[in-house]
Amino acid sequence: MRGAGFADFTVEDHSDALLDLIDDVRRKLPGVELAVGLANVDLRDLDLGEGKRLARRAVGLIERGVVGHTLISATKSARE
Known part of the structure; x- marks a missing residue:
């Protein structure tokens, strides 16, 4: 990437955001199960x-570091 003119690299670990996303999904699954039971919704293709x-x-x-989410940013100066 340096050869393409990029510099000032910043690498940020955002695995916590990935954990938050999964936690949000996990919190919603019981509600989906309840809705299926109460409303007799047909979700036979969905395996909760x-x-x-x-x-x-x-x-x-994620907790073992096998999977993560990383943001990599850099700057590129305008050619003169």
């Missing part, structure tokens, strides 16, 4: 148990 399992797996991967 699998969704919960995947959310737990994602949290574990």
Whole structure:
């Protein structure tokens, strides 16, 4: 990237935002289950148990540093 004229690199770990997103999804799943039960909504193609399992797996991967979210920014001066 330096060869393309980029400089002043900044790397920021935003894995906490990823954990917040997964936590938000996990908090909403019981509400979806309740709505399905009360309203007799047909969600046969949606496996809520699998969704919960995947959310737990994602949290574990993030906490172990296997998966993350990183923001990389740089500047590029205008050519003269």
